[in-house]
Amino acid sequence: MQTVHRATWRVPQLEPGTIFRQFHDQTTVLQRLNLAFLSTFLFIMFSRVFDVKFSTLHIPGITFRFLALFLILTGAFVAAFRDSIGKCVLGFTSFLILAIPFSVWRGGSVQVLMNWLIGLVVFMATAALIPDFRRYVRTARTMAFAILVLTVICTTLGSMENGRLTLESGRFANPNEMAQALLLGMPFMWAIYSTSRPLVSKALVVGALCLMLYVISKTGSREALISIAVIGTFMFLRTSALGKMKLVMTAGIVLLIAVLILPEGLKARYRTFFSTEVEDNASDEPVDRAMLDMAVASANSRKEMLKRSLILTAKHPLLGVGPGMFAVAENEMARAEGKRRGAWLGTHNSFTEVSSECGIPAFLFYSAVVGLSFKKSYRLYRRTRHSPEFSEISTHALALNYSLMAFIVTGMFVHAAYTALLPVLAGMTVSLVRTAEPEIAGRQPDYERA
Numbered sequence: 343m344q345t346v347h348r349a350t351w352r353v354p355q356l357e358p359g360t361i362f363r364q365f366h367d368q369t370t371v372l373q374r375l376n377l378a379f380l381s382t383f384l385f386i387m388f389s390r391v392f393d394v395k396f397s398t399l400h401i402p403g404i405t406f407r408f409l410a411l412f413l414i415l416t417g418a419f420v421a422a423f424r425d426s427i428g429k430c431v432l433g434f435t436s437f438l439i440l441a442i443p444f445s446v447w448r449g450g451s452v453q454v455l456m457n458w459l460i461g462l463v464v465f466m467a468t469a470a471l472i473p474d475f476r477r478y479v480r481t482a483r484t485m486a487f488a489i490l491v492l493t494v495i496c497t498t499l500g501s502m503e504n505g506r507l508t509l510e511s512g513r514f515a516n517p518n519e520m521a522q523a524l525l526l527g528m529p530f531m532w533a534i535y536s537t538s539r540p541l542v543s544k545a546l547v548v549g550a551l552c553l554m555l556y557v558i559s560k561t562g563s564r565e566a567l568i569s570i571a572v573i574g575t576f577m578f579l580r581t582s583a584l585g586k587m588k589l590v591m592t593a594g595i596v597l598l599i600a601v602l603i604l605p606e607g608l609k610a611r612y613r614t615f616f617s618t619e620v621e622d623n624a625s626d627e628p629v630d631r632a633m634l635d636m637a638v639a640s641a642n643s644r645k646e647m648l649k650r651s652l653i654l655t656a657k658h659p660l661l662g663v664g665p666g667m668f669a670v671a672e673n674e675m676a677r678a679e680g681k682r683r684g685a686w687l688g689t690h691n692s693f694t695e696v697s698s699e700c701g702i703p704a705f706l707f708y709s710a711v712v713g714l715s716f717k718k719s720y721r722l723y724r725r726t727r728h729s730p731e732f733s734e735i736s737t738h739a740l741a742l743n744y745s746l747m748a749f750i751v752t753g754m755f756v757h758a759a760y761t762a763l764l765p766v767l768a769g770m771t772v773s774l775v776r777t778a779e780p781e782i783a784g785r786q787p788d789y790e791r792a
Contacts, residue, residue, distance in 0.1 A: 375412065376409070376412045376413070376416065376418065376467070376471045377471050377472065377473070377477060377481075379405060379408050379409040379412060379467075380409060380467045380468065380471050380472075380481070381480070381481060381484045382405050383402070383405045383406055383409050383464070383467070384464075384468075384481065384484055384485055384488060384766070385484055385485075385487070385488040385491075386401065386402045386405060386488075387402070387464070387488070387762060387766075388485055388488035388489050388491075388492060388523065388527065389488040389489070389491035389492050389495070390492055390495065390512050390513055390514055391491060391495070393509075393511060393512030393513060393514075394495060394499055394509070394510075394511070394512060406460060406463065409463060409467055410463045413463065413466055413467060413470070413471075418466075418470045418471060419466040419470060420470075421469070421470040422465060422466040422469035422470040422769065422772065423466075425469065425772045425775075425776075426714055427469075427711055427714045427715055427718070427768050427771060427772050428465075428469060428772065430707045430708075430710040430711045430714060431462070431465055431707075431711055431765065431768060433703075433707035433710075434696075434700075434704055434707035434708050434711065435458065435462060437661070437700055437701060437703050437704035437707065438454075438455060438458060438665055438700050438704055439455065440661060441661040441662050441664055441665055441699070441700045441701060441704065442455060442664065442665065444661045444662075444664065445663065445664020445665065445667050446663050446664050446667045446670050446671050446674065447664060447667055447670055448664070450664070450666050450667060450670070451664040451665040451666055451667060453666070454665035454666035454760055455665060457760050457761070458665075458760045460762055461760065461761060461762035461763075461764070461765035461766075462765060464762045464765050464766055464769065465765035465766070465768055465769040466769070467769065468481070468765075468766055468769025468770050468772070468773055469768070469769040469772035469773055470773075472773040472777060473777070474777050474780075475735065475774075475777040475778055475780075475781050477777075478738070478770075478773050478774055478777050478778075479537075479734070479738065481770070481773075482530050482533060482738060482741070482742075482770070483530070483534060485527065485530050485766075486527055486530035486531045486533070486534055488527075489523060489524060489526070489527025489528075489530070489531070489554075490527070490531065490550050490553075490554070492514065492523060492524070492527075493524060493550070493553055493554050493557050494553075495509070496509060496514075496520060496524075496557050497553065497556075497557055500557075500560075502560075505562060506560070506561055506562040507520070507557065507560035507561050507562075508520075513761075517561035517562060517563055518561070518563045518565060518566075518752075518755065518756050519756060519758060520557075520561050520563075521558045521561040521563035521565070521566035521752070522563075522565075522566070522748070522749075522752040522756055522758065522763070523763070524554050524557060524558050525558065525566055525569055525570070525748040525752060526745045526748050526749060526763060526767070527554070527745075528551060528554050528555075528745075528748075529573075529740075529741040529742070529743075529744035529745040529748070530741055530742075530745065531547060531550055531551055531554070532547075532551065532741055532744075533737050533738050533740075533741035534547050535547040535548065535551070536737045536741075537733075537734050537737055537738075555596065558570075564641075564755075565751065565752050565754070565755035565756065566752065568751055568755075569747075569748050569751040569752050572747065572751050573744050573747055573748060573751075574589070574593060576744070576747065577589055577744075578590075580740075643685060643687060643690075644690040644755065646685070647672075647685065647687055647688070647689050647690050647691075648689065648690065648691055648694060650672050650675070650685075650689075651668060651672075651689040651691065651694035651695065651697070651698040652694060652697075652698075653675070654668065654671055654672065654675065654698040655694065655697040655698045655702065655705075658671075658698070658701065659701060659702045660701045660702070660703065661700065661701040661704075662696075662697070662698055662699045662700045662701040662704070663698060663699055664699060665699050665700055665760065666699060666760070667699055668688060668689050668695060668698050668699050668757075669684070669685075669686050669687060669688060671698075672684045672685060672686075672687075673685075673686060688757035689757045690755055690756065690757055691753070691754055691755065691756075691757060692753035692754070692756060692757055692758055692759040693705065693708070693709065693753060693754065693759070695757040695759045696708045696759045708759065708764075711764060711768050712746070712749070712750060712753075712764065712768075714771075715746055715767060715768045715771040716743060716746045716747070716750070718771055718775050719739050719740075719742045719743040719746060719771050719774065719775075720739070720740075720743045722735070722736075722739040722774065722775055722778060723736055723739035723740045723743060725782070726739065726778075726782065727740075732781070732782060735778045735781060735782070738774060739774060739778070742767070742770055742771060742774060745767055746767055746771075749763060749764060749767060
């Protein structure tokens, strides 16, 4: 018999783990690239350098599109919605979209949706692309440095209009929104101070914080003053006896400096927070009477718009009057009441902005994003505050909590619900909790983990 020899096909043998390592290397490269796009976009978004220079290059839009593309191609965005905060962000987005067909002006509401989608992408990126705690710290420092750059831009390129610091153009041209952005960045800068060892580094950070406070004071933003007071109160209650003494001394020094260097007009504007009556100036320095009249009128209109936004919420509880359409709906309501026209102002409140424009369900989801972010950051702080080995985690958790506190307080006086500020803070909360957990689990003794 003839023996038939069959050809044998040999599959190349790979060493164990080779395929996994190749896949892991590719994934790591994509993660690094995604993280680079995220850091770049966060810096651009908070510093607003391209609002004042080289705006024709469209760098922010290009960076944003690359970031969104990588999130979609890698599927990394899915991870952002596994957390309860992400589910609430998705719920709010869903009701915002549902409200558009019932809007009093659909075209305008679509534009608001486009603005919100930028925030949504930033939330997905910050929540999903930060792989570990070390990189979280770098991202937080990027945000702090970006807001310091914004502070320098406001100082060098800003101008005083009606006694208040403003920018000619850009996202933070409005004094109140400028103050809000700087307040949100100050806790991140404080975290750098608390975790830095060299005295030179600490001194530089203190200088940056003082500059931020100075710029905030020049905006004449009364809600910023309230926010600083609220944060200062919480810091006083949470710190040790020695910390309380340091805080009181620091507050006294800052208040004394403010009294000495602030123009009389700004000091008079801040006094209108306690009284709506415009008092005569007791000092020799002239006060702009028109500026004070505007300050009092602003306080009165803010109260009136709050009432009107609550009325529209009650009239349109499910889907509101349409995203971004409060001013249009308020004008129609005023004309129905026999007035010539409405105020054509915003709600001056981010929370009633959502409830009146998108409905109560959207308001509940929006408030849940804020509440869960605040709760989770503070819970992480409480979990780690008494352990020296977790001091850096504790510091960053507390800084994020204070930044959220600033957003909540200023959000009661500024209608900025659809900006990327809350999505960034919410995404940072998701990342901090997720990346801190392995650090905590890896350092705890076995009997504590059991």
